[in-house]
Amino acid sequence: MSCPPGQRCEEGAKRRRALLVLGTMGAIFLALSAASFVDSRGQAIPSQVSYAGYDAVEGKRVFQAYNCMGCHTIVGNGAYFGPDLTKLYGKVGPAWLEAFLPSAGAWPTSGAVAMQLRDGAIADESGTASIDAYLEKYPDAAERVARRGGHASLMPNLPLTRVETQQLVAFLKYASSIHTEGWPPKPKVDGLSFPQARPMPAALASTAGGAIPAGGQAAAASPAEQGAQLARDTGCMACHSAGTERLVGPGWGGLYGTEETLDDGSTIRVDEAYLTESILDPDAKVVKGYVPHVMPAYEGMLDAGQVESIVTYIRSLGGDHP
Amino acid sequence: MIRIEYQTQRLSMRFFMLMLVLFFFQVAFGLLAAAQHIDPALLAGQLNFNVVRAEHTNLGILWVLSGFIGAILFVGPLLSKRELAAPGLIKFLFYALLAIVVWNVATQSLAQQGIAGWWQGQPMLHEGLEYLEAGRIVDVVILVGFAILCYVVLRTFPPVSEWNEIHWGLGIGVVALTLVWIFGMFFVERLDLQEYFRWYVVHYWVEGVWEVIHISLVGFLLVLMFKADVKSVGYAVFWGISLVWLSGLIGNAHHYFWIGTPEVWQFWGSLFSALEPLPLIFCFWHVYLDSHQDDKPVENMPAFAFLLGSVVLEHVGAGILGFTMTFALTNLWSHGTWVTLSHAHLALFGTFGMLGIAAAYYAVPLMRGKANFDQRVGRLAFWLVFTGVLGLCFAFAIGGTVQVFVYRTLALDWFGGDVAPAMQFAKVMVPVFGFVFAMGVCILVYDLMTVGLRDRDSAELPAAPVVPVAPTGWGRRLHGWETGLWLLGMWFFGGVITMGLLSFNLRTVAEGSMMLPYLMGGVGYTGLLLVTLGFVMRFLRSLEARGPVGAAQVPATVAAATA
Numbered sequence: 037m038s039c040p041p042g043q044r045c046e047e048g049a050k051r052r053r054a055l056l057v058l059g060t061m062g063a064i065f066l067a068l069s070a071a072s073f074v075d076s077r078g079q080a081i082p083s084q085v086s087y088a089g090y091d092a093v094e095g096k097r098v099f100q101a102y103n104c105m106g107c108h109t110i111v112g113n114g115a116y117f118g119p120d121l122t123k124l125y126g127k128v129g130p131a132w133l134e135a136f137l138p139s140a141g142a143w144p145t146s147g148a149v150a151m152q153l154r155d156g157a158i159a160d161e162s163g164t165a166s167i168d169a170y171l172e173k174y175p176d177a178a179e180r181v182a183r184r185g186g187h188a189s190l191m192p193n194l195p196l197t198r199v200e201t202q203q204l205v206a207f208l209k210y211a212s213s214i215h216t217e218g219w220p221p222k223p224k225v226d227g228l229s230f231p232q233a234r235p236m237p238a239a240l241a242s243t244a245g246g247a248i249p250a251g252g253q254a255a256a257a258s259p260a261e262q263g264a265q266l267a268r269d270t271g272c273m274a275c276h277s278a279g280t281e282r283l284v285g286p287g288w289g290g291l292y293g294t295e296e297t298l299d300d301g302s303t304i305r306v307d308e309a310y311l312t313e314s315i316l317d318p319d320a321k322v323v324k325g326y327v328p329h330v331m332p333a334y335e336g337m338l339d340a341g342q343v344e345s346i347v348t349y350i351r352s353l354g355g356d357h358p
Numbered sequence: 359m360i361r362i363e364y365q366t367q368r369l370s371m372r373f374f375m376l377m378l379v380l381f382f383f384q385v386a387f388g389l390l391a392a393a394q395h396i397d398p399a400l401l402a403g404q405l406n407f408n409v410v411r412a413e414h415t416n417l418g419i420l421w422v423l424s425g426f427i428g429a430i431l432f433v434g435p436l437l438s439k440r441e442l443a444a445p446g447l448i449k450f451l452f453y454a455l456l457a458i459v460v461w462n463v464a465t466q467s468l469a470q471q472g473i474a475g476w477w478q479g480q481p482m483l484h485e486g487l488e489y490l491e492a493g494r495i496v497d498v499v500i501l502v503g504f505a506i507l508c509y510v511v512l513r514t515f516p517p518v519s520e521w522n523e524i525h526w527g528l529g530i531g532v533v534a535l536t537l538v539w540i541f542g543m544f545f546v547e548r549l550d551l552q553e554y555f556r557w558y559v560v561h562y563w564v565e566g567v568w569e570v571i572h573i574s575l576v577g578f579l580l581v582l583m584f585k586a587d588v589k590s591v592g593y594a595v596f597w598g599i600s601l602v603w604l605s606g607l608i609g610n611a612h613h614y615f616w617i618g619t620p621e622v623w624q625f626w627g628s629l630f631s632a633l634e635p636l637p638l639i640f641c642f643w644h645v646y647l648d649s650h651q652d653d654k655p656v657e658n659m660p661a662f663a664f665l666l667g668s669v670v671l672e673h674v675g676a677g678i679l680g681f682t683m684t685f686a687l688t689n690l691w692s693h694g695t696w697v698t699l700s701h702a703h704l705a706l707f708g709t710f711g712m713l714g715i716a717a718a719y720y721a722v723p724l725m726r727g728k729a730n731f732d733q734r735v736g737r738l739a740f741w742l743v744f745t746g747v748l749g750l751c752f753a754f755a756i757g758g759t760v761q762v763f764v765y766r767t768l769a770l771d772w773f774g775g776d777v778a779p780a781m782q783f784a785k786v787m788v789p790v791f792g793f794v795f796a797m798g799v800c801i802l803v804y805d806l807m808t809v810g811l812r813d814r815d816s817a818e819l820p821a822a823p824v825v826p827v828a829p830t831g832w833g834r835r836l837h838g839w840e841t842g843l844w845l846l847g848m849w850f851f852g853g854v855i856t857m858g859l860l861s862f863n864l865r866t867v868a869e870g871s872m873m874l875p876y877l878m879g880g881v882g883y884t885g886l887l888l889v890t891l892g893f894v895m896r897f898l899r900s901l902e903a904r905g906p907v908g909a910a911q912v913p914a915t916v917a918a919a920t921a
Contacts (some may be wrong), residue, residue, distance in 0.1 A: 047523075047596075054600045061607045068611070068626065073551060073620040079618055084546050094545045097476060098487035100545075103469035106408025111553060111617045114488050115397065116761070117407050119771045120694055176771075183775065190398040190774040192406050195471060211549060217624070217839030219616035219692055221767060224868040225770030229777070 043072045062269065080213040081087025085329025087130065088157045090199070098200045107191075110211060112219065118222065120192065127176035127211035130161045130205055137201045138330050139284045140191040141222040142172045143184035144158035148271025149177065151332045161209075179228070186268050193275075193284050198329035264344055278353055285331060286323070293353030304354075362725055362824070365434035366442035371725050372452050373428035374718040378803045380421035380459065381711070385792075385799045387414040392789040394780075398774070405467070412466040412484075412491040418706065420459055425714020426571055427451070428508060431527060432721045433578050434514045443513035451506045454499060462496050480545050487552070489560050490542045497543050504536035523592035534567045536564055550618030555675055557613040565606035565634070568710055572672070573598040573641060575713060576639065579665055579720060583658065586648040594625065601637035608909030609634050612684050616693055624686035631684040635677035639845070642673040646897075647840045651837070653902040657729070660736025666714035667744055671708025674890050675701060678852035688859035692764055696758030696781070697859070700883075704751040718806055728808025730758060736809075739802035746795025748887045749828075753791055759785025759879035762862060763872045769883045832896055833903035844893040848886055856884035 073079075073189050084090035099105075105114035107122045125133065131152040135144035150167035152158050156238040159165035164173060171178035196204070267273055275284035280291075294306050305311055313320055315338065334343070360370065391410045394400050398407070434442055442448065465483045468474070473495060477484030483493040492500070511532045515525055542559040546552035577595040580586050611627030645666060649656075656662050679701040683692040692698055723731045760781050770776035778785070829835065858878030861867055867874055 045593075050596070051526075054596075054604075056671055058600075058603055058607065061604065064626075068622060071552070072554070072614070072623070073548075077620065079550060080920075082549065093877075094546065096549065097474070097481075097545075098472065100481060101468075101469070101474035102482065103475075103486035103491065105488050106411050106491070107406075107484060109694040111549065113553060113617070115408065115411050116694070116699065117411075117773075119765075119773055119777075123591050124645045152825055155610065179648075183770060190778075192402040200472065214550065214618040217621050219690060219693065221713045223767060223769035225768060226652070227764070227770040228372060229872055230768070275891075314447045339672045342413075355428075 071153045079215060080210055082210045085206065085213065087161060087209045088202045090203045090206045091141055092206045092210035095203040098203045099207050102194060105302045110119055110293060112217060121208060122211050122214070123214060124207040128180060128271065129170065129174035129177055131158050131170055132159055132174065132177040132180065133205050133208065134201060137204060139193060141189060141283055143189050143191040144274060145182060145185040145269055145271040146171070146181045147269050149181060151337055154164065157190065162233065166208050168262065197327055209268035259345045260352035261296040262294060263345035267349060268347050270338070285326065288350045289353045290355045294355060308347055311350055313344055315343050362538060364441050364488055364640065366445050367435050368433050368725055370428040370721055371443065373424050373431065374722055375807065377421045377424040377428060377714055377718065378806055380417050380424060382799060382803050384414055384417035384421060385796050386681030387417065389789060389792050389796060392792050395788065397784050406470050409467050409469055412469065412501065413463060414464055414489055414585065415489055415759060416466065422710045422714060424455065424719060429575050429714065429717035430873065432576065432717065434511060437578065438514045438516055442510060444510055447506050448510055452502055454503050458496055458517040459498055464747065465493055466491055487556055490556060501536065501539055504539060508532045508536055522588060524574050524578050524593040527595050529572055531571035531574060538562045538567060553617040554614065557610055561610045561613055564752045564849055565609065566603060568754060569602050570599050572709060572713055575604070575671060575717065576641065576665065578909060580645065580648040582720065583662060584648050584651060586651060591648065594640070594855040598637045598641055603634035603641060605630055605636060612689065615686055619745055623770065628685045632681060637680050638673045640676035641844050642669055645669045650836065653904055656901050658720055659733045660740060661716050661719035662715050663737060663740040664712045664719055666897060667740065667896060668709055668712035668716055670890060670894055671704055671712065674848060674886065675704025675708045678848055678886065679704060682852055682856040682859060688856060691859055691862040693760045695765065695882035696754045700754035702746060703754060707747055715802065722806055723809050728810035735801060735805040739798045739805060742794055742798025743802065746791050746798055748891055750788060750795060752883055753784050753787035753881065754885040757781045759875055760784065763875060767862060767868060774857050829903040832899040834900060836897060844889060845891040851882050851885035851889060854878050855886065858882055866892050
């Protein structure tokens with residue numbers, strides 16, 4: 037494999053031979069490539085997948101704009117900070133994604149998923165409007181709601197608009213329909229119901245506590261406590277903190293009684309009437325600096341008594357009491 | 359003392375200095391990413407993980423390129439026996455590179471607001487694709503920069519009829535560097551097609567272009583350091599490049615197993631990428647041969663240590679660890695987990711990073727007129743960086759093995775609740791070894807920035823800067839058969855790792871017993887990395903035992919060696 041000085045080495049001939057073999061390989065590679073993207077393979081195509089009126093190409097632009105691949109993998113490529121997103125849509129369904137994405141800092145509760153199912157388009161995509169049927173149809177959503185619902189997630193809240201959220205779900209719907217030749221491998225055991233297989237059971241217990249204290253130990257007594265419980269179950273706390281910190285929406289601590297400036301420049305005092313209206317129809321009066329169509333309307337989801345106890349809870353978190 | 363014959367060689371200095379600065383910041387972002395893995399709430403909302411990671415990977419690519427450019431500019435005049443063409447353009451290239459760095463670091467943070475700057479269907483500001491995070495504006499500037507590099511290299515080289523294999527390697531390398539980049543400059547609607555073309559850039563850069571430039575530069579540095587015969591090294595370069603391309607062209611198929619392309623790629627990818635270690639074994643063997651062609655003392659130990667590190671880690675990180683996960687049946691499990699991280703860190707930093715540092719250690723003291731510099735600092739930095747990166751690789755590999763079991767076999771997909779806690783031990787090991795690595799980097803950056811400028815250096819050094827090692831025990835001469843045994847040892851443990859990954863396919867593992875993969879992973883990775891550490895120690899000790907460099911042994915000019 038070496039050519040001592042003074043010997044005829046025929047470098048030119050060797051180079052030509054190497055190039056010939058290389059050319060053959062290039063031809064094989066290009067033939068395989070051409071065969072990989074022919075229509076007759078029936079591989080999913082994003083421009084033909086749509087969700088709630090948006091196609092998956094629009095979603096792919098959102099996916100890239102937020103650099104989702106910088107934390108997650110898709111078809112196994114990307115970073116390994118969060119889970120793979122390829123098959124997520126098929127596993128948890130659209131309503132869970134719609135509940136999760138706008139307030140990714142906390143895991144959605146069943147109330148939050150049920151809220152999304154009240155939207156006709158989402159119910160159509162989910163194949164059901166009933167939360168029970170939904171959780172049965174998407175067992176991974178049921179697992180997430182049961183184990184994680186209401187806890188803080190490790191994902192930061194992103195400033196996704198309603199449109200971007202739905203475009204992103206369209207992209208995930210497309211990704212989920214890509215045929216990936218058997219990857220990821222199908223598990224033979226259920227890690228959750230197979231205690232012997234638990235890798236480090238002690239670690240599980242230590243992470244159970246999130247930023248939001250788990251409630252429901254004692255029957256709530258006062259209206260404010262009832263409201264606090266209701267706010268957790270409905271998923272309010274995914275977007276609103278009990279302090280002054282802004283998550284997706286404003287923090288509730290000290291909110292009551294303050295003067296807020298609306299989008300149109302007018303001001304309004306945060307009182308019972310405004311809070312009630314903002315729960316039932318949040319887009320009626322949007323405070324400056326907040327994006328409309330992010331919070332779902334709870335009209336018909338919560339009855340008057342429930343709204344009242346949530347408002348009482350918000351009042352109890354401090355603020356200017358007139 | 360060795361003199362710089364061609365003044366334009368000095369243009370490489372600024373690229374080496376930029377390389378060091380970017381390296382420092384890349385490591386800082388890496389440590390921050392490691393800290394965020396342990397506490398994901400750290401800086402969440404201000405500096406999200408995806409931004410930190412994008413800076414880490416982008417700065418990594420940019421400093422490796424900066425090192426390549428520096429090395430090419432330094433050896434270009436020696437290869438051509440004349441000054442570099444268009445020094446003005448080279449200065450422009452430097453400022454363009456600076457602008458690229460600043461602009462790219464700034465635009466990556468826009469991902470937190472979801473702003474990609476869509477215009478004409480293209481993301482102008484940042485692209486949000488792994489390794490190709492740079493936006494279109496910067497893509498174009500980078501393309502112009504590569505074109506300038508091509509022009510400078512090809513104009514400097516003698517006519518094609520006078521090219522030897524090193525000219526061919528570097529010439530083809532810089533042209534392919536430019537051409538392959540173009541495949542990453544389009545928004546692709548289909549995810550499978552986008553991934554297909556993304557690997558054109560990522561795989562063909564690393565496997566087709568960087569490795570070609572790497573082989574050529576290693577070859578020429580060996581010519582410079584050991585006065586090896588340029589023709590015999592040229593033949594090694596020719597075979598190296600041929601094997602790289604013959605295995606790597608179709609070898610790219612190992613990226614096409616699960617992205618939505620047909621099953622047939624699994625056959626071609628498994629077959630050809632299993633051959634990818636061949637040129638690396640070849641290069642590995644040549645470093646041994648060329649450094650043992652005579653028993654003269656090594657003049658510049660830090661430069662040779664990093665060169666040896668580069669070739670050994672290429673062989674271990676890219677060759678062996680790449681081999682373990684290149685088969686469809688092992689890749690099925692390793693794909694999309696930390697297992698690939700161990701390969702990526704060892705292969706990318708080891709192969710290309712260490713080459714840039716080796717070139718800098720060779721060139722910077724010469725350009726500062728200090729061939730007789732204090733080499734102890736550089737050798738300390740080498741050992742910290744080398745053990746640090748091996749430790750990092752170990753942490754990623756162990757974490758990855760646990761991740762495969764928890765995430766794939768048990769199908770637990772709650773990262774915060776199930777996966778991350780199980781990986782906690784490995785996650786803590788990362789910043790621990792990262793700290794060792796970072797210490798080495800700080801020393802290295804300080805040393806290279808100030809070598810030849812420090813006060814201590816201006817006084818004549820004592821005659822023996824290297825404490826002689828007795829030529830017995832670990833210091834005795836390294837023979838070919840012993841090198842072969844070390845090589846066999848590495849491949850033995852590589853085989854154990856492969857078996858460990860394969861064992862995930864077994865029914866007993868699939869049904870919940872983690873014993874086999876954990877045991878084989880534990881033995882395999884530990885063994886491989888310890889053998890690697892031992893081999894490099896043995897190699898360098900045997901060279902140190904050749905004794906200190908006497909002033910009389912230093913030849914008059916570098917150019918004389920290339921004749």
